[in-house]
Amino acid sequence: MLYLALGRGAWGELLAKVKVAAIQARPVGGDFRHPGNIRHALELLDECFRMDDEVQVACFPEYFPWSGGDELARKAEDLGMYVIAGLAEEEGGALYNSCVLIGPDGAILGRQRKLNLGLMERKHFGFSPGRELHVFDTDFGRVGIGVCVDFWGPPNVGRELARMGADLIFNPSFFFIFREVWHCLLLARAVELMVPIVAVDVAEFPFRLGDKVFESCGGLSCIIGPPWRDLDDFASWWYEPKFNWILGQLGYEEGILIRELDLDLARELRGAWFSRLLGREAPWP
Amino acid sequence: MLYLALGRGAWGELLAKVKVAAIQARPVGGDFRHPGNIRHALELLDECFRMDDEVQVACFPEYFPWSGGDELARKAEDLGMYVIAGLAEEEGGALYNSCVLIGPDGAILGRQRKLNLGLMERKHFGFSPGRELHVFDTDFGRVGIGVCVDFWGPPNVGRELARMGADLIFNPSFFFIFREVWHCLLLARAVELMVPIVAVDVAEFPFRLGDKVFESCGGLSCIIGPPWRDLDDFASWWYEPKFNWILGQLGYEEGILIRELDLDLARELRGAWFSRLLGREAPWP
Numbered sequence: 001m002l003y004l005a006l007g008r009g010a011w012g013e014l015l016a017k018v019k020v021a022a023i024q025a026r027p028v029g030g031d032f033r034h035p036g037n038i039r040h041a042l043e044l045l046d047e048c049f050r051m052d053d054e055v056q057v058a059c060f061p062e063y064f065p066w067s068g069g070d071e072l073a074r075k076a077e078d079l080g081m082y083v084i085a086g087l088a089e090e091e092g093g094a095l096y097n098s099c100v101l102i103g104p105d106g107a108i109l110g111r112q113r114k115l116n117l118g119l120m121e122r123k124h125f126g127f128s129p130g131r132e133l134h135v136f137d138t139d140f141g142r143v144g145i146g147v148c149v150d151f152w153g154p155p156n157v158g159r160e161l162a163r164m165g166a167d168l169i170f171n172p173s174f175f176f177i178f179r180e181v182w183h184c185l186l187l188a189r190a191v192e193l194m195v196p197i198v199a200v201d202v203a204e205f206p207f208r209l210g211d212k213v214f215e216s217c218g219g220l221s222c223i224i225g226p227p228w229r230d231l232d233d234f235a236s237w238w239y240e241p242k243f244n245w246i247l248g249q250l251g252y253e254e255g256i257l258i259r260e261l262d263l264d265l266a267r268e269l270r271g272a273w274f275s276r277l278l279g280r281e282a283p284w285p
Numbered sequence: 286m287l288y289l290a291l292g293r294g295a296w297g298e299l300l301a302k303v304k305v306a307a308i309q310a311r312p313v314g315g316d317f318r319h320p321g322n323i324r325h326a327l328e329l330l331d332e333c334f335r336m337d338d339e340v341q342v343a344c345f346p347e348y349f350p351w352s353g354g355d356e357l358a359r360k361a362e363d364l365g366m367y368v369i370a371g372l373a374e375e376e377g378g379a380l381y382n383s384c385v386l387i388g389p390d391g392a393i394l395g396r397q398r399k400l401n402l403g404l405m406e407r408k409h410f411g412f413s414p415g416r417e418l419h420v421f422d423t424d425f426g427r428v429g430i431g432v433c434v435d436f437w438g439p440p441n442v443g444r445e446l447a448r449m450g451a452d453l454i455f456n457p458s459f460f461f462i463f464r465e466v467w468h469c470l471l472l473a474r475a476v477e478l479m480v481p482i483v484a485v486d487v488a489e490f491p492f493r494l495g496d497k498v499f500e501s502c503g504g505l506s507c508i509i510g511p512p513w514r515d516l517d518d519f520a521s522w523w524y525e526p527k528f529n530w531i532l533g534q535l536g537y538e539e540g541i542l543i544r545e546l547d548l549d550l551a552r553e554l555r556g557a558w559f560s561r562l563l564g565r566e567a568p569w570p
Contacts (some may be wrong), residue, residue, distance in 0.1 A: 020552075116563040116564065118562055118563070119564075149562065153476065153563060155473075155477060155570075156569040159440075179530050180528060184469040184473065185473050187466060188470050188472075189440065192438070201530075238462065241462045242460075242465075243465060275403075276403065277403055277404075278403070278434065278439065279402050279404075279435065283439060284439030285441070
């Protein structure tokens with residue numbers, strides 16, 4: 001295993017299978033900056049643990065819960081769970097849209113600041129763009145975080161994460177427009193990269209922006225991965241391929257989606273996929 | 286205009302609007318190598334001209350008509366039309382899947398050899414991969430050709446064509462599998478590049494490959510472009526965006542799809558799109 005030395009599993013090796021949760025949270029009062037969001041985030045993590053106490057990593061949407069890193073770290077340690085949370089973080093007078101990865105020991109393993117900011121984020125929230133892309137090593141493999149448009153917009157972020165060895169990519173997002181094309185764009189990323197994707201939106205709520213209310217906002221969180229059981233299943237798929245790569249998805253209500261992903265198998269299938277499709281074992285150079 | 290000196294319009298300047306045709310041809314006898322394909326291609330070009338004698342560029346799917354470059358060149362000159370045709374071209378003992386661009390004077394302006402070959406093309410047709418990517422200057426602007434998976438698979442080919450100044454990208458394709466996700470992948474390319482796309486498949490026919498017949502093969506050619514009338518229309522779109530970017534599409538039967546594209550407007554909208562979405566005027570670096 002390539003990242004053996006980097007993993008932190010109790011047995012000194014990577015856990016190939018990982019149970020992931022997409023927590024489609026609804027901001028309290030329809031407001032990302034509501035102080036009650038952190039409490040709601042903690043409740044949702046408890047709820048996730050009640051649903052399945054084997055969940056290893058839970059991911060919130062971007063901006064959620066906005067603040068409360070210390071409380072999240074304590075909860076992550078309580079539950080023995082990795083947590084990815086959307087926090088607005090200040091540094092040097094600038095505000096960043098960060099997705100923070102907290103380990104099951106409560107330590108902050110790192111943060112991914114959003115690189116590409118749409119007009120709303122610049123004007124309404126006053127965010128500054130991040131500059132660096134990271135991957136993070138966990139017990140179950142190497143993780144990348146493409147924050148909202150960073151991942152579904154320009155394809156270079158996903159490609160770079162794959163190049164850096166990401167076995168699993170999280171896409172914490174907030175769709176107040178564009179939600180209708182999200183799955184389409186994610187499917188394109190899956191075809192290009194063949195890396196499992198955990199894509200997390202907020203639950204639907206009326207998003208107020210100045211004097212305008214966006215009603216068709218939120219929902220549709222999903223988990224995408226190669227649908228094949230093994231290499232034989234993969235080989236026979238090509239005779240009548242169906243793109244049932246969405247392993248599970250939520251509707252518009254608040255909810256938690258849990259799936260188990262086999263990252264070893266996904267890695268094997270990745271090489272097979274590109275060999276077959278492009279005549280070489282990797283995505284584009 | 287940036288490419289003024291490169292255009293070949295009668296008035297010494299680029300024609301911003303261009304009428305394009307996607308010719309969804311059905312190979313004779315369901316066989317790409319059938320000698321009757323060139324005659325059928327010439328008939329379809331005549332039919333296209335009858336439908337609209339202002340069509341400036343007509344594009345066939347890849348592999349079609351397979352051979353007959355000289356006849357196509359004479360027809361292009363007769364009709365005063367640019368023609369993009371799929372030809373199997375030999376050089377140095379290797380066979381290439383080429384899309385050839387013929388000018389309205391009957392001259393061959395260039396060819397794009399397919400860069401990424403799937404298993405079927407390597408084993409069944411015996412193609413070798415091309416190595417270079419080109420753009421071509423015409424009366425109406427700069428043209429790029431991404432052959433089938435080269436464009437809808439890895440995103441770097443489209444990005445490179447855009448970097449080389451392509452105002453319009455053709456995607457001559459053949460889908461014997463995967464047709465159900467083509468529009469999805471094309472929409473991702475449109476979001477990433479915001480360059481008009483003319484995507485041309487063969488008409489549906491039962492494709493025989495060894496002892497297997499692929500019935501769900503062909504169809505769904507389409508033309509994709511920014512749907513906005515002007516920058517005001519673009520600005521108001523964001524309050525309730527709909528991705529009605531497919532300006533026209535065919536079903537599964539043989540047919541010809543004709544649309545007019547405004548490449549000047551598309552160029553203006555491109556800058557506006559990326560500014561709004563990503564906070565900079567260009568696609569990813």
